[in-house]
Amino acid sequence: MDVLQAADDLRRRSLINYPRPLDRLIYLASMRDYNTGVYYHDGLASRYSPEVACEAMADCHKEAFRQLVANSLEEVVEQLEAYMASTHTSPGDFVAAWKGLEPYRVAVPVESDPLAAQFLFSTFRVALAILESRLHPSPAAAPAA
Amino acid sequence: MIQLILFLFIGVALLLSVGVLMRPRRAEGGSTALVQARQALSTLQSGLLPADMVARVFDRRDLEYVESQGSPELRKLFLDERTRVALLWVSRVREQLLSLREFHAGSARFYAQLNPLTELSLLFDFSRLLLACRILQVFVYLRGPYAAPRIAGATAAVAAKVCNVSQESLAFLTPAYAAAGANRAARTARF
Numbered sequence: 001m002d003v004l005q006a007a008d009d010l011r012r013r014s015l016i017n018y019p020r021p022l023d024r025l026i027y028l029a030s031m032r033d034y035n036t037g038v039y040y041h042d043g044l045a046s047r048y049s050p051e052v053a054c055e056a057m058a059d060c061h062k063e064a065f066r067q068l069v070a071n072s073l074e075e076v077v078e079q080l081e082a083y084m085a086s087t088h089t090s091p092g093d094f095v096a097a098w099k100g101l102e103p104y105r106v107a108v109p110v111e112s113d114p115l116a117a118q119f120l121f122s123t124f125r126v127a128l129a130i131l132e133s134r135l136h137p138s139p140a141a142a143p144a145a
Numbered sequence: 146m147i148q149l150i151l152f153l154f155i156g157v158a159l160l161l162s163v164g165v166l167m168r169p170r171r172a173e174g175g176s177t178a179l180v181q182a183r184q185a186l187s188t189l190q191s192g193l194l195p196a197d198m199v200a201r202v203f204d205r206r207d208l209e210y211v212e213s214q215g216s217p218e219l220r221k222l223f224l225d226e227r228t229r230v231a232l233l234w235v236s237r238v239r240e241q242l243l244s245l246r247e248f249h250a251g252s253a254r255f256y257a258q259l260n261p262l263t264e265l266s267l268l269f270d271f272s273r274l275l276l277a278c279r280i281l282q283v284f285v286y287l288r289g290p291y292a293a294p295r296i297a298g299a300t301a302a303v304a305a306k307v308c309n310v311s312q313e314s315l316a317f318l319t320p321a322y323a324a325a326g327a328n329r330a331a332r333t334a335r336f
Contacts, residue, residue, distance in 0.1 A: 070197060073207040073223075113192035115234055119202060122226040129222050130214060 006048045006056035010041070015060060021071065022079040023086070024064035028057055029107040037110050061109045069116050077127045084131070095132045098124075182248035182315060185241040189308050193238050199301045202227070202234050203294055224289050231290035231297075232282060238304060239278040245311055246271040263310070270307045274300060 018024045032039045039057035040050075048056070068076070084094045098104070104124045108117050192198070211223040249267055277300045284293040 070201065072204065072210070074210045077210075113188075115192055115230075115237055116198065118233055119198075119230050122230050126211070126219070126223050126226055129219055130211070133214065133216055133219055 002048055002052045003055045003059065006044055006052050007059050009047065010044055010056055010060055013043070014041070020079045020082060021064045021067035022076070022083050025061070025068055025107050026083070028061040028064060031057060032061070034106070058109065062112070065109050065112055065116070065120075069120050073123055073126060076123050077130050080124070080127050081131060091131070091135055095128055095135065099128050099132070178248055178251065179315075181244055182311075185244040185248075186308055186312055186315065189238065189241045189245075189304065190312070193234065193241065194301050194305045194308065196301070199234075199297065202231055203290060203297050205291060205294075208291065227290040228285060231285045235278050235282050235285060235297075235300075238300070239275060239282075242271060242274055242278070242304065242307075245308075246275070249311065249314075263314075267307065267310055267314075270303065270310075274304055274307060277303070 015024055015027070018027050028039070031041055039054045039061070041053050041057060044053035044056065047053075068079075071079070084091060087094060089097075102121070102124075105121060108120065207227070208220075208223065211219055214220075246268065249264065249271070277296060281293055281296050281300060284296065
């Protein structure tokens with residue numbers, strides 16, 4: 001029950017600032033310790049307990065992952081474009097870094113289904129290629145009206 | 146004398162045969178087989194067969210969106226990526242079905258109360274599904290992810306039904322039982 005309350009609390013106070021599933025996925029992954037897989041959120045931990053806060057964040061992370069997997073390629077491209085704009089980096093640098101480092105690989109929840117994870121990685125690769133093609137449009141590759 | 150020895154030998158051999166046949170049979174693999182079957186069922190039901198996941202993998206709207214970008218390179222990249230994911234989906238479904246079929250063919254009758262007709266029907270369905278998976282693999286490999294949408298949808302639907310029958314036969318296997326089985330298997334593996 002506490003975990004459900006904490007997750008609801010997290011959605012109302014923190015995740016409301018991240019309306020898109022991609023933003024929520026990246027935010028929640030950034031709150032996770034890479035070495036232990038444990039999520040940290042001081043405010044939530046002080047209101048509930050570190051364990052409850054961790055479990056609530058893990059649940060919200062899985063939820064964001066499921067929502068993103070369910071989105072169409074077009075929606076993922078739009079979200080990636082919006083996320084790119086929110087980082088205030090140049091689109092060229094952003095696409096180069098994401099293609100090279102593939103940061104989305106460490107953004108998925110630990111217990112996510114391998115097929116769903118592979119599907120999302122594949123969607124990101126295509127989405128990045130679409131964004132890249134928009135940065136350097138060739139005459140033959142002009143988007144259809 | 147030789148005849149007596151021969152008769153005694155035959156008698157002992159017969160007694161041993163009867164003893165072997167009447168010995169209480171143990172399931173092959175025991176708790177490990179149960180845990181593996183449970184895991185295969187869970188992977189199929191929660192990861193591979195949900196209709197929304199199957200629909201996403203074979204969603205034509207994504208292709209239409211990529212085609213609207215007007216780039217043959219993007220189209221090729223997309224089709225290569227989606228073919229890879231579709232093949233991964235089919236091979237994982239096949240792998241988990243094989244694991245479940247192995248359990249039903251080997252150990253299930255020692256645990257589950259299935260009547261022979263249901264068991265036979267289940268094994269027939271498994272064979273049919275495995276064949277459908279092979280055909281789908283060939284189609285997807287040769288002609289891409291959108292070559293056989295009906296086979297993909299039908300395979301997922303029949304596999305889901307088979308999983309439900311299989312789940313009923315494994316209903317006795319509660320999570321607590323499965324956890325205990327996993328512990329036993331881990332202990333066995335250590336020695």
